[in-house]
Amino acid sequence: MVLHYNPAEYETKKIKFSIFSPETILSMSVAEITIPDTYEEGYPIDNGLMDQRLGVIDPGLRCKTCGGTERTCPGHFGHITLVRPVIHVLFAKYIYEALARTCEHCHKVITEDVKKRPKKCPLCKKELAKIEFQKPTTFLINGKEVLPTQIREMLSEIPDEEVEKLGFSPQNAHPKWMVLTVLPVPPVNLRPSITLESGEKSEDDLTHKLVDIIRVNQKLKANIEAGAPQLIVEDLWNLLQYHVSTYFDNETANIPPARHRSGRPLKTLAQRLKGKEGRFRYNLSGKRVNFSARTVVSPDPVITINEVGVPYEVAEELTIPIPVTKWNMEELKDYIRRETYPRAVYVIRGDGRRIKVTEASREKILEELKVGWIVERQLIDGDVVLFNRQPSLHRISMMAHLVKVLPGKTFKINPVVTPPYNADFDGDEMNLHALQSEEARAEAREIMLVEKQILSPRHGHAIISPQEDIVSGVFFLTSDETVLDKKEAAKLLYKAGITKLPKPDKGKYYSGKLIFSMLLPDDLSVKFTSKLGKEVVIKNGKLIKGEVDSKGIEQYIIEKIFLMHGPSYTTKFLKNLTDVALEYLSMKGLSVSLRHYKISEEHQRKVRELLQKMDKEIENLIIKYKNKTLERAPGMTLKETLESLILQITSKTRDSMGEIVVESLGEDSPSIIMARIGARGSILNAIQMSAVVGQQVVRNKRLWRGYYGRTLVYFHPKKLTGRERGFVYYYFSKGLEPDEFYHHAMAGRESIVNTAIRTARSGYMQRRLIHAMQDLVVLEDLTVRDAGGQIIQTIYGGDGKDPMFTKGKEEYETKPKEDDVDTV
Amino acid sequence: MKEEIDVLNYFLNPKMEVMKKQEVEKLLKEYGIEKNQLPKVLESDPVVKALKAKKGDVIKIHRKDPTGEYFYYRVVV
Numbered sequence: 001m002v003l004h005y006n007p008a009e010y011e012t013k014k015i016k017f018s019i020f021s022p023e024t025i026l027s028m029s030v031a032e033i034t035i036p037d038t039y040e041e042g043y044p045i046d047n048g049l050m051d052q053r054l055g056v057i058d059p060g061l062r063c064k065t066c067g068g069t070e071r072t073c074p075g076h077f078g079h080i081t082l083v084r085p086v087i088h089v090l091f092a093k094y095i096y097e098a099l100a101r102t103c104e105h106c107h108k109v110i111t112e113d114v115k116k117r118p119k120k121c122p123l124c125k126k127e128l129a130k131i132e133f134q135k136p137t138t139f140l141i142n143g144k145e146v147l148p149t150q151i152r153e154m155l156s157e158i159p160d161e162e163v164e165k166l167g168f169s170p171q172n173a174h175p176k177w178m179v180l181t182v183l184p185v186p187p188v189n190l191r192p193s194i195t196l197e198s199g200e201k202s203e204d205d206l207t208h209k210l211v212d213i214i215r216v217n218q219k220l221k222a223n224i225e226a227g228a229p230q231l232i233v234e235d236l237w238n239l240l241q242y243h244v245s246t247y248f249d250n251e252t253a254n255i256p257p258a259r260h261r262s263g264r265p266l267k268t269l270a271q272r273l274k275g276k277e278g279r280f281r282y283n284l285s286g287k288r289v290n291f292s293a294r295t296v297v298s299p300d301p302v303i304t305i306n307e308v309g310v311p312y313e314v315a316e317e318l319t320i321p322i323p324v325t326k327w328n329m330e331e332l333k334d335y336i337r338r339e340t341y342p343r344a345v346y347v348i349r350g351d352g353r354r355i356k357v358t359e360a361s362r363e364k365i366l367e368e369l370k371v372g373w374i375v376e377r378q379l380i381d382g383d384v385v386l387f388n389r390q391p392s393l394h395r396i397s398m399m400a401h402l403v404k405v406l407p408g409k410t411f412k413i414n415p416v417v418t419p420p421y422n423a424d425f426d427g428d429e430m431n432l433h434a435l436q437s438e439e440a441r442a443e444a445r446e447i448m449l450v451e452k453q454i455l456s457p458r459h460g461h462a463i464i465s466p467q468e469d470i471v472s473g474v475f476f477l478t479s480d481e482t483v484l485d486k487k488e489a490a491k492l493l494y495k496a497g498i499t500k501l502p503k504p505d506k507g508k509y510y511s512g513k514l515i516f517s518m519l520l521p522d523d524l525s526v527k528f529t530s531k532l533g534k535e536v537v538i539k540n541g542k543l544i545k546g547e548v549d550s551k552g553i554e555q556y557i558i559e560k561i562f563l564m565h566g567p568s569y570t571t572k573f574l575k576n577l578t579d580v581a582l583e584y585l586s587m588k589g590l591s592v593s594l595r596h597y598k599i600s601e602e603h604q605r606k607v608r609e610l611l612q613k614m615d616k617e618i619e620n621l622i623i624k625y626k627n628k629t630l631e632r633a634p635g636m637t638l639k640e641t642l643e644s645l646i647l648q649i650t651s652k653t654r655d656s657m658g659e660i661v662v663e664s665l666g667e668d669s670p671s672i673i674m675a676r677i678g679a680r681g682s683i684l685n686a687i688q689m690s691a692v693v694g695q696q697v698v699r700n701k702r703l704w705r706g707y708y709g710r711t712l713v714y715f716h717p718k719k720l721t722g723r724e725r726g727f728v729y730y731y732f733s734k735g736l737e738p739d740e741f742y743h744h745a746m747a748g749r750e751s752i753v754n755t756a757i758r759t760a761r762s763g764y765m766q767r768r769l770i771h772a773m774q775d776l777v778v779l780e781d782l783t784v785r786d787a788g789g790q791i792i793q794t795i796y797g798g799d800g801k802d803p804m805f806t807k808g809k810e811e812y813e814t815k816p817k818e819d820d821v822d823t824v
Numbered sequence: 825m826k827e828e829i830d831v832l833n834y835f836l837n838p839k840m841e842v843m844k845k846q847e848v849e850k851l852l853k854e855y856g857i858e859k860n861q862l863p864k865v866l867e868s869d870p871v872v873k874a875l876k877a878k879k880g881d882v883i884k885i886h887r888k889d890p891t892g893e894y895f896y897y898r899v900v901v
């Protein structure tokens with residue numbers, strides 16, 4: 001047993017890849033396997049495929065090679081002596097290379113490229129044979145099939161220097177070893193048999209395959225010894241080749257896969273390793289973990305951003321090991337005494353023995369509990385856990401949260417932490433991991449806690465920031481018209497924990513700006529232009545001018561507060577801001593109905609006029625195109641010029657609808673306001689709902705595919721006007737015409753296909769990037785090094801800066817200059 | 825037509841120089857590493873050839889990029 005792990009002792013100096021030679025296979029074999037069967041009367045047959053020298057898998061038995069039990073015996077290889085050699089399918093390609101690149105007379109390498117094999121040897125001047133390779137394992141010399149025996153001979157004749165020139169190693173990977181004469185039989189551990197309920201034994205696919213190989217091998221031997229005709233021998237030989245080939249890879253092109261009696265293709269060696277469900281990706285790169293939970297996420301704006309609401313059922317199941325110290329001994333004893341929820345489930349003694357806390361064992365454990373033991377306690381409020389949503393595309397896809405056990409069967413998160421996870425609440429599920437060591441918990445709390453990730457490591461702006469309703473609430477609260485009476489002001493401030501009312505600034509009344517200012521720290525001064533193009537000024541924690549929108553919150557207020565006052569202050573600020581904004585929004589009310597998307601008759605007329613004008617323009621262009629007076633744009637055909645001009649007209653037309661829609665719905669229409677302040681939706685959404693859906697495109701071109709010269713049978717072929725080429729004249733609240741609906745679906749389909757392809761492609765790129773960079777680390781001296789200690793960068797990023805704090809760190813570290821906000 | 829390029833003074837190439845033995849020792853001590861833990865450059869590299877550097881020499885590269893100016897080191901292999 002390894003008592004002390006000394007990395008130097010186990011340092012991997014080098015790894016050698018090689019091909020087994022027949023001698024190696026024989027030297028590691030503990031038994032020759034000659035009988036194509038496994039058990040007889042419940043006992044492994046000697047020299048059979050379950051020979052006890054190959055290891056033990058049944059408890060109670062001992063290995064005949066090493067004497068170990070099923071827990072200690074690692075298993076041992078055996079071998080099958082093949083009566084006639086066969087080609088190793090997976091090496092056939094290389095055999096061909098070795099043959100075609102050498103001269104069969106002088107055995108020298110004569111070409112670098114198998115396709116450029118000369119007719120005559122440039123060295124010994126003798127005629128060269130034509131060598132062909134037919135997948136998977138057939139070789140032809142001068143059009144005649146050659147047997148593996150001859151191939152092996154030809155490969156053996158190549159001298160060592162030439163073998164090296166071919167790119168092989170005569171000591172470690174001689175090409176002649178690619179023709180098999182003995183076959184290793186893997187230990188039983190690799191192919192355990194399963195005992196069914198009926199007591200019947202079911203063998204592993206590999207064992208089945210090995211049975212086939214031995215059977216044919218025996219039959220071949222008998223026929224040769226009996227002097228059977230060459231034809232029959234060759235038939236059996238081919239059969240042996242088939243079984244050995246499918247034993248290695250049962251998905252080779254041109255070989256029918258070997259099947260189980262049930263008709264299911266066998267899973268042989270290559271199939272065990274290959275692909276997503278193979279050993280590498282399924283079992284080695286992706287292991288399943290204990291101490292984790294998964295359920296649906298739902299919103300809870302009442303908990304803080306650092307918390308996660310955990311269902312009782314989860315808290316009860318997950319445990320956390322707590323080392324016993326003299327300071328927490330009594331506390332832990334309380335957990336051991338308890339019979340209901342927050343209780344200790346297991347206790348681990350100093351010697352590593354794990355004892356379950358039960359009615360029977362409780363008293364004894366309480367008596368013996370010592371410093372150094374470990375108590376495994378159920379999850380409680382305040383425990384640090386990791387919380388994650390897939391796909392984990394960046395580091396903030398996994399953050400540390402503090403547990404808060406809440407009723408319900410879903411995980412609860414504050415909607416403000418939604419952006420880093422890219423989560424919504426339409427059924428998304430997330431994973432939670434209970435941390436199992438003090439180091440992990442400390443690391444999670446100090447580095448991964450949500451509040452420490454408020455600024456994005458990508459651009460330095462706030463990524464954990466209010467959205468949707470909260471943005472609307474802040475905007476309405478800070479708008480110039482908002483005035484509140486004493487009762488309302490008190491109600492709002494109470495939400496932020498402020499119990500002392502300020503002096504009213506609007507006579508008897510309080511302005512919304514004053515209430516908002518109460519939430520800001522006194523030393524906050526910023527000036528920016530809002531999304532509406534108006535100037536917003538905050539000076540010494542007072543909002544003096546302007547209405548705050550999403551941009552102001554994200555890029556100025558939260559970011560600056562975080563840099564000036566740090567994570568926990570910002571968390572409190574976010575909490576207060578959310579509570580006050582939502583309270584104000586529900587006091588004021590914000591709702592939409594169909595009425596808010598209906599534009600007036602007059603404006604509808606304006607829309608139709610614009611569309612008619614567009615149709616006229618398109619028609620004129622088509623006429624100019626048809627009589628060839630249209631001027632061809634550089635780098636385009638005449639048709640392309642026409643299409644591009646039409647697309648310009650259609651998008652111009654739709655954009656000009658914006659003004660009409662805003663004019664008709666009114667600047668104060670809820671959806672217009674929400675779009676403008678960045679709370680939800682866009683002006684384009686409003687246009688499509690109220691005025692016109694507009695041109696549908698596939699691959700940036702107007703629609704044209706489907707039937708001859710048209711998209712649908714109802715149209716005249718080759719018509720180029722708007723309707724025929726996918727312009728949708730109606731709008732969503734009115735409803736689309738059938739052909740328009742179809743055209744809209746064509747464009748909609750493209751965007752769905754694009755997302756599917758984009759996620760697949762970016763996912764694979766991500767995999768490769770992560771693989772390449774997974775062990776890089778930035779050290780204290782700001783060098784970037786890999787796991788082997790190799791220096792990758794002498795200074796991280798060329799400047800040693802953390803992008804999270806790059807944007808204007810200097811600017812925020814010192815208080816802003818007075819003249820910065822003096823233009824008021 | 826082939827144009828001769830002076831790789832040591834070409835505008836796309838950063839300034840490079842072969843480090844003195846003591847300088848290399850100081851550098852390795854500073855980073856607490858062995859020479860083989862430095863990034864590598866082939867002896868056949870045109871700049872290495874122009875510098876007449878041999879296997880085991882360390883080349884100091886004066887890098888200048890949009891993020892800043894810094895030194896990079898490569899050992900000739």
Ligand SMILES: [Mg+2]
Nearest residue numbers: 424426427428
């Ligand atoms: Mg979703």
Ligand SMILES: [Zn+2]
Nearest residue numbers: 055063066073
């Ligand atoms: Zn054994």
Ligand SMILES: [Zn+2]
Nearest residue numbers: 103106121124
């Ligand atoms: Zn020759």
